Amino acid sequence: MSGMFTSMEENEFDQLQKMIRETPVHVDFTARIMNRMDNRYEHYKPRAMKRYKAAWIAASLFVLAIALTSIGFVSPTMAESLKKIPGIASIFQAAGDSGLKTADEEGLVRSGSADAHQGVTLQVPVAMFDGTRISIGLNRVISGGKSSASTIREQIKDVDLFVDGEPVQSFSPPNSNSIGVYLYPGMNDDSAIVEFSDLHNQGGKALPDKFNLSMSIAMNGIQAPFLLNVPMERSTRNTRVWEPNRVRSLNNIDFTLMKVESTPITTNLTTTIALSDHARLTLSERSIGIDVFDDKGNKIKFISGNGWNETNGSMLQSDYRFEPLPANVKSITVKPYEHAYQAKDSNLFQLEADGTPVVHYLPELEMTVKLK
Structure with missing residues (x-):
């Protein structure tokens, strides 16, 4: 019957929705990158996140997060305390990634700054760099404890990254190969994980062991970009x-x-x-x-x-x-x-x-x- 799913179609839809939710979204939206997609893996191409039930984080947590933005490496004691607060340390804990969970549990994480526009605040409660990949936890807080009809992954439309003030693509090889940026699910609709890796194995420059990471994040419905800074330092030496x-x-x-x-x-x-x-x-x-x-x-x-x-x-x-x-x-x-x-x-x-x-x-x- 028109407008209705059969039981088989419902099952297929549920499977597709599950696959989409567990798939990272590529957020490098510049035309230069998109024009090169035919040179990339077909099975790494981005797929949009299916919208699902919105959730919200209490605005009171934001006050605590702001107080933590000046912290570099989070001490094991502080990390253990943060784990007890929903919405702060649990971004890495809930990612379904055992490596990020280990980094969180062993205190190998940092925190970054926050920025606010039009009643929406973005904050960086956790970030990690192990010399292989960089993972940045993002948290969205809407003033008044309100919720949004869209997830943070749906609202983000572009991410620009800078390493000590230089565009991250300056670390790419001298050809059409470029550094990809991925957006993973967090613990709920208001959190996500931005992740990227350098291309030192493909002719690019390796990221330094210590640097300042700047992020400019454009979001749908917000006029000005969110400007965030994270002081990064390689957390593991025993590679x-x-x-x-x-x-x-x-x-x-x-x-x-x-x-x-x-x-x-x-x-x-x-x-x-x-x-x-x-x-x-x-x-x-x-x-x-x-x-x-x-x-x-x-x-x-x-x-x-x-x-x-x-x-x-x-x-x-x-x-x-x-x-x-x-x-x-x-x-x-x-x-x-x-x-x-x-x-x-x-x-x-x-x-x-x-x-x-x-x-x-x-x-x-x-x-x-x-x-x-």
Whole structure:
């Protein structure tokens, strides 16, 4: 009947909604970046967050947050106290990311400033930099304890980032590759996590261990941008690095695992896919992904990634970011896979019953790397 879902359609809608809610949103909206999307992974393309029931945070918490903006690293005692206050430390706790949860629990976080316009305040209660990725928790407070019809992720329309006053893209490689900015769900409709990584494995400059991060955030319905500052400092020094440079081949595809970087918060794998006949990479080849398993067969949760290849190029270089490896892990197994598409020449993935894309592993490209 028109205007009504059948039970099957309802089930499909629920699965799609679940997948959308768990998917980070790319918030780099400049035309320059969007024009390059065809050089990026198809499976990293952004999808809009489905609107869901709005929630609100008591305005009284904002007073406490402002008092904390001058704090650098939050001490373990202060961090433990903050965890008891809904809406402050729980952004990282509720992110579903074990690395961010570890950073929060061990006091490896910082706080930043706040800004207010037209009765809306944005604040940065938590931020983290482990040398691999930067994660910034955002909290929105509407005066009078009011709620909004849109989530903070829906309201944010642009994010500009500056490192010691220089645009973050100045750290990009000297080609069309650019640093992507992602927006993840927080603990409710009024919180979110902004995240990005440098491209030091792809020819870009590494971020310094200590710098001031400035953010200009444009929001729908607000005339002036919100200006926020976060004094960042690398929170982990014990980064472990392996450079196996291991190669596996299948037909004309050469898959190389170049580097593994492991911190207590993030695991980063750098790979390349190259065509031995120097032909142009197709969509199917550009969308090859990887899963990572520890030495006990446990799958490591994927966080985000970025890949780049020259227009009409035959090589794709990528960084994949996963949650931290278990303590005392002795080896990892990397399993490349290809996506199953709904039809030939289609860019639409087949979906499992839970809404995740159907993938087929490529055992010829699989490799196990010992981590000594």
